Amino acid sequence: MTEQTALERRVQLWFGPQHPGITGNMAVQAWLEGDTLTSGVTHVGYLHRGFEKLMERRKFIQSFPIVCRICVPEPDTNEWLLAASIEELSGLDKEVPEKARWIRTLFLEMSRLSSMLMVLGGHVGAMGLGTAPNWLITLRDYILDRFEELTGARVYHMYVTYGGVRRDLPEGFAERLEANLQEIESKLPLVDNVIFDSAVFRKRAIGVGVVPEEWVDELGLTGPIVRAMGIARDTRTDYPYEKYGELDIEPMTTTGSDIFARAWMRRLEIAQSIDLIRQILAKMPTEGPYSAKLPNMLTWTIPAGETYVRAEASRGEMGYYVVTDGSDKIRRVHVRGPSYVHGVTLLERLMPGTNIADLSALMVSLQVCPPEIER
């Protein structure tokens, strides 16, 4: 067959912008030969709201409702990153009380847990099993209940502020959270049975979507993708922020770098997250202020400077590059989401040779979150 006819045999297929197998509102334009993708291009921009532009014309405190919309399944990392970067530039970070730091750590870990419960269900959901996602999203809802109790909102919390958090922990919060954790732990063996013991899942996930180790430095990969290669890199231990340095925490690793390794990685991190939440609840001081004294937020100006702050989201390293110019507004903020690399360059590289049936499982295992690509 000549080259020309090979090209003519290709079928162009659009996945998205609205497709049940695509994680969110983005599109993948793929070319197929038979059941195999020969190439593909990621298209984003369906969700662009211009966050970075909007934050340039808002006061510092007004930016909080904006940033948590950047990643929908896990908004809290964004809140913390904005707070931490502005605190660092203004020098407020030395005044954040001890208890606020513990609450923030708890808050971040709860959001990681809820996000990972959802994505673990997505792994098999993308392969057509509706049972496990149904269970797991319900388990996630218990965590959302606790978020609601703590912050008043289910999804977008706007809880972290400069200098601390907005509210203290409610009475009896730790016991109710512990009850939820036990509920989750009691259901997890059943989930394991359906997902990881399933011959069909193993058959489809092992050896599929392998990310070579050379790409880590070339593409700047982070998070579960790197840890699933057996490389222990975790922002929480590498650059300990808030109280992660005082917790007993080891980066989880699995080997194989395929979809199964990444799914098992998530399962291990769920267990780790539950353990960390228990540690935090045990070590957290019960007394003390939860917020520093703040200046008048309407007139607050901070000195010019530039910084980059990073945190571990459930998808990988998330970072905020913030520039201030001495005025009462942010000069420029650049949100560096892990999906920016994972969802565009890495996905486009992995697509040739992928079976059409594996594309959505691949996207889930890379945990592509379109809103943080385009912001």
Added chain:
Amino acid sequence: MASSKFPLAPPEHSRPHAPMGEGCFLGETERQQPLALKEALAKIKNWFRANSLWVMAYGTGCGSIELRPLTTARFDMERFGMAMRPTPRQSNVLIISGYLSVKSLKRVIRAYEQMPSPKWVVGLGSCTINGGMYWDSYNTINRLDLYVPVDLYIAGCMPRPEALLEGFGVLMEKIKAGEANGWNHYLEQMDWYKENQKKLITDWDLPDYNW
């Protein structure tokens, strides 16, 4: 604020309607039936339509996050006969779950026009009503009802699953009473909607109506 380019209030219905929201008559001749029979038939039809809503969710970022609890075990919308359909050809309800960027709007119009009528549009969240917190963004539209007819808004950011269930209950009641007539309005005032759409989407490369 209000630029004169846009007629801000959509025009009213202009043609006579069959009873119970059975639709306007565009080029069809009205079947000669007694009014009572027509109404009874329309009631039965509307009951069927209301109790089997097939949903196409255009999940724009925020909204899809609360649709997932809605479809799964805790809130389970399937018990009201609602099901998710992946293709516009088989859906009756289009959920616009939040702000729409201009790029998305083009796809939404296309999906909306491909749905078989009667069809309904539900706008979730404050951003479909008036731009919400993105009111000053250059890339998100502020009013959804300038471009597609919206039968029901569910306010909130994001509306909770309970609010969504309540909203769909209201939509069902409206359908049963024959009051959810957005699709008729779209057909009647096609010129107005198309004018608005083309004003916003500068690289218009769609057919005028996507069958």
Added chain:
Amino acid sequence: MSFPLKLMWSVIGILVAIAYGLLISGIIRKVMARIQGRIGPPVYQGFIDLGKLLVLRTATHHGVMFYLAPIFRAAGGIGLYLLIPVVVGVPALENFSFTGDLLLVMYFMFFGSLGMALGAAESGHPHSSIGISRGLSQMTAFELPFALAVVALAASAGSFSISDIVMAQQGGILHWNLFTHPLAAIAAFLAFLGMNMYAPFNIVGAPQEIPAGPPTEFNSSFLSLMMAGRSIFAVAKMVLFMDLFLGGATNLLEVLVKTFLIYFWSVFVGAVFPRFRTEQSIRFFLGWPTVAGVAAVLLVMLNR
């Protein structure tokens, strides 16, 4: 029984079969929902869906074959049902069973899908074409163990008539082909999983890959006819398996119980498994089910 009378009974039978098929699909959705921890739709949801699709105001079509596809689909189901005796010995429920009907039944199982393939291909949607190629290749794969099982049963009964095969199983539960020909039963019931398109073999309409599959472009009344055809097809298949392996039935209650059990075998498997890839599914059917089928045929040949 005269031909017109028999025809009348068969038409009634078809209507009842459609209703039963819709009801059983409602029960399936309910059971699936319960496994997933949900409440699930009411069991009569299928009727509402069918009615709703009929009263939609617009229907978009893409050409002649697009019109014909749901008709082919329904004709395949009805033809299949008309050839299978529901209760052997009761003339009103024997339909148009005749000597050698099993061969025609095997043909009719293909017929609906082929017609569907032609129509869906005309809709021009790439998901449809991909779904069709997946469906037809999987069908070719699971037809092999199924045909081998049928050959084994026919050889042992000495006839290609379903009635004869049913008669050969009379005399107690242990005379059923399920127990007398276990290998054939294994081959056929594994093939049945493929026929029913539940996980792990639901590669045709795989929602996360090619949403809705072949019927992507079908809407309103086209889809309703397709739904009706699908439900009668499902009932006919269940009755066929009951006749072949569970010793037929002597009254309608027995029909209900046995068909329910047969169908739920595939639903319970489907509730807890993800989906295979296309080539994995084909490889599965050409593996152990086919071996079991060949062994069943050999066993029958040796025993003669």
Added chain:
Amino acid sequence: MDEIIQRIRDNFGVLREHRQRDDLAEVWIEPRHVLPLLTWLKEHTPFVQLTHLSAVDWLEDGEFQLTYLLTDPVGRRSLMVAVRISREEATAESVHTLWAHAVTYEQEINEMFGIHFPGSPRQGVPFILEGWDDIPPMRRDFDTVEYMNRHHPSRPGREHTDPRRYIGQVVGEKGYLHD
């Protein structure tokens, strides 16, 4: 960290430098040194990962600043390499040969700031916007409210609460938001 910066100072020349944290430093260099410096950092130092590339519009100075954030994943530290380029020319050297994902960053900056990276593969290909006909939106002189008023009319009756109205008023008892 100090040693690396010292070597950059010796070999390439540093216009300005700043230590933000123990694990984060920033150096400003001349535009002609960008590609050699980044190549050297990637090939001969542990700063092998490009974490992000972003642009800042300094409208007052008539300059764009491009910031390359390089990370040393083993030594757990980061280095920001910043370069000021003229706003009129708005052209910078592409680094996509060093890091493949720089293509996406350069595509986005090209679209959002109008900075051109000659040789980068997807320059001019729309990444986020579709049918955009105004100046690039992330530039400081682009007024998003004015654009919104032109294209996205608001529903009548919307009230805007400008925080400027409250400035000078006492919030809380002692002027703190949190008492």
